[in-house]
Amino acid sequence: MVARVRTRIGSLARFLPADTGLWLRWYNSAGWMPTQREQAEQERQRADRLAKYLRSQGVDPDSLS
Numbered sequence: 001m002v003a004r005v006r007t008r009i010g011s012l013a014r015f016l017p018a019d020t021g022l023w024l025r026w027y028n029s030a031g032w033m034p035t036q037r038e039q040a041e042q043e044r045q046r047a048d049r050l051a052k053y054l055r056s057q058g059v060d061p062d063s064l065s
Contacts, residue, residue: 007033 012025012032026033034042051061 007026007028009024010027010032012023014021014023025035054061
């Protein structure tokens with residue numbers, strides 16, 4: 001059986017100096033779903049944390065392939 005994922009669209013008001021307006025965003029039972037830009041930033045931060053951890057363990061992440 002395949003679990004159903006329910007997504008909906010909602011409005012989000014943003015009041016930032018360079019980004020003001022009403023935006024439509026997807027959300028599900030867990031909350032707002034990240035945009036592609038937000039998801040890319042989260043993935044970059046995760047990669048940075050992993051690289052920092054590897055360095056603390058004496059592993060150079062840049063030498064891994």
